[in-house]
Amino acid sequence: MTDSVKFFLPEEKMPKAWYNLAADLPVPLPPPLHPATGQPLGPDDLAPIFPQAVIAQEMSTERWIDIPAPVQDVYRLWRPAPLIRARRLERALGTPARIYFKYEGVSPAGSHKPNTAVPQAFYNKQEGVKRLSTETGAGQWGSSLAFAGSLFGLEVEVFMVKISYNQKPYRRALMETYGARCIASPSTLTASGRAILDRDPHSNGSLGIAISEAVEVAATRDDTKYALGSVLNHVCLHQTVIGEEAMLQMEMAGDSPDVIVACTGGGSNFAGLAFPYIRENLKGAKTRIVAVEPASCPTLTKGKYAYDFGDTGHLTPLVKMHTLGSTFMPPGSHSGGLRYHGMAPMVSHVKELGLCEATSYAQTECFQAAVTFARAEGIIPAPESSHAVKGAIVEALRCKAEGKAEAILFNLSGHGHFDMQAYTDYFAGNLMDQPYDERELEAALSTLPQVG
């Protein structure tokens, strides 16, 4: 082990291929189903909304998929992302544990999301697409796709959940700086948006609604495709650069993690760090892998593993995943990126197979952890990432109680520079730990489609 704090891989050691966990799963992933027929989906069913290269990756069981050179070129603007030893946090906690974090906030958009936004923009451009449509909640994904679109000369239209659109003007400004168009959702531009507005003209929107609008735009315009920032297999695939880099950097540090922690909303930053380590576990390694989700939207810990829609308008395929029901409306929180009723099918599958653990924490205890971290290490975590910080601190304090000098590695998936209102609310004592409504959850789960 060295005295160093930061571990930077040289650019030439940046992974040249993404890792596809589908190749190594002991039980294959249940297939996505067509929403109308209930039959397994073919590539043609996805062609209206995704480019061929992305569809091929979505369905691939190849172990390694080459990262195209132009994507590597863009990755090099910020990748390899640093691995950092949180020595000051260790001292602040008085733990014998060694705490490392992979810091994805160094990307231009401030989170791990560009890892998949960039290849998605590249493949679309390559297939002649002119415009990408997408949705965004808190804005991390929308600004990442806006950034990627600007580099490849694609127009980008972002349907932003209306409450975030109004609360986060700086996220909008970021997307516009990259040249994207940002639309408050529900909007009058789509049939799905108009249907919602007819019922509730003052709707604040939701991620499920915004997905419906973005998918509709892509499905009905020839020059436009859709891009999704989480959940799907190809998104998890692209994020594995995180874990592949982390493994090489842990070697540079002369160490190896006993526990890995990441937060889960749609599951992609978790997948990115965890899947390469799960590969090693399947070969005999014994790294504990912990997913942390918000107590107010506890998909993995309280959801049902079943086929469900990804959106509110029921335009998406049915996928087998942990779900709270597509009609479930999680209580408001500052972690917009974790407020999703479903979970990546691949992450859900991994959880079902016992290849990872899951736990949940309330919002205020996560902010408390984030402030402890910020005062020790300087970096302000995104509210979503604060769940991983909390999970890592819980593990570090367990090590302290048990007198164990374990190595903990967590994914700091983004910074909170655009979320400072959340910190203001936390310090003012205005943050609520609003529990979800048990009866609403029961009702949402009772409406799951009867398939699979």
Added chain:
Amino acid sequence: MTDSVKFFLPEEKMPKAWYNLAADLPVPLPPPLHPATGQPLGPDDLAPIFPQAVIAQEMSTERWIDIPAPVQDVYRLWRPAPLIRARRLERALGTPARIYFKYEGVSPAGSHKPNTAVPQAFYNKQEGVKRLSTETGAGQWGSSLAFAGSLFGLEVEVFMVKISYNQKPYRRALMETYGARCIASPSTLTASGRAILDRDPHSNGSLGIAISEAVEVAATRDDTKYALGSVLNHVCLHQTVIGEEAMLQMEMAGDSPDVIVACTGGGSNFAGLAFPYIRENLKGAKTRIVAVEPASCPTLTKGKYAYDFGDTGHLTPLVKMHTLGSTFMPPGSHSGGLRYHGMAPMVSHVKELGLCEATSYAQTECFQAAVTFARAEGIIPAPESSHAVKGAIVEALRCKAEGKAEAILFNLSGHGHFDMQAYTDYFAGNLMDQPYDERELEAALSTLPQVG
């Protein structure tokens, strides 16, 4: 030359000493004068507001001053900062020039300011100080000192110019996350603040007023010292880690700059990058060195080189510098960090000796440059740093016109994540290029103290 985009120095190559240009100046710097007596200042005059170690550095003519190990430890949280080749910007401009930038936005507070905040906090802590007072305009300096204070267990009180306090709640939230207290200036906590409020209860404040308040607090409380984020010699000294690292990184790139560009407000980020290169120029190298300032506050290009006060309340020593007069009120702009009537005496001296050039640009052309940069390289420049971007682009286009393949190195002193309102205003066409008032400047210059 290599194909790489980013050049990361290994931690062990981080400079172990700051470079003091005072050791190599062909003509010594005119001394600071006591405001009451007009006589050269002694160390005792500064003792009420600064710790001894800082006073010694302020007056030192030693060439190299060791960076204390605890300061290096903190620097390692983000230093060495990357040097990045802006290949995409080069292509976007169609220039044969090679454009490099040193990126200081990777620090926790998002700018170069922690380079001096950290040693200042360290020396104060070492000498038993309990609390630091300071002022901040846009908030870059205040959040940097808040960060540094949190690491060394010092209380930090920041007098924030009232208009920024109200316009930039997220900067305030950042300071509070690091545990600092943020006070709108002018305040009723100080005699200087009360005097301003008596005359104008609705005063929006200014940097000069906030400095008076912070200095007064330090001078009147035994356990409190003052910290300044720019202008003074010791601040320029601490910033030289930027240039020393950049030199090693340009070597890694197999290249050497023909032109260096940095923005100037108080002068410290410019000094940080430029002074080590000026040392080499004094030994025979021929790097052009360009300071870029806002046209609305053109200290180096339109100011008078004369003794003047650093603050509005005339509590500070008199220093010889380029000044627009301590009563000059620059028009409003989004580059709060460049809205200062004076300039670092060392930078002014260097300009007088012909060791650097100076130029100025209007706000909107700087934002235009920043957007071009953001869409090519992904990083959103701080409004202050956009002046350096503009300066570098002007040089790159000159190279294109002249068919010269020069190497340009500029300092990207910070990111603009807390300044997105400025970008929103720019896109909405609401940015004004408000010229300064010629008669006001004349009046301010006519009131310069008659000394020196």
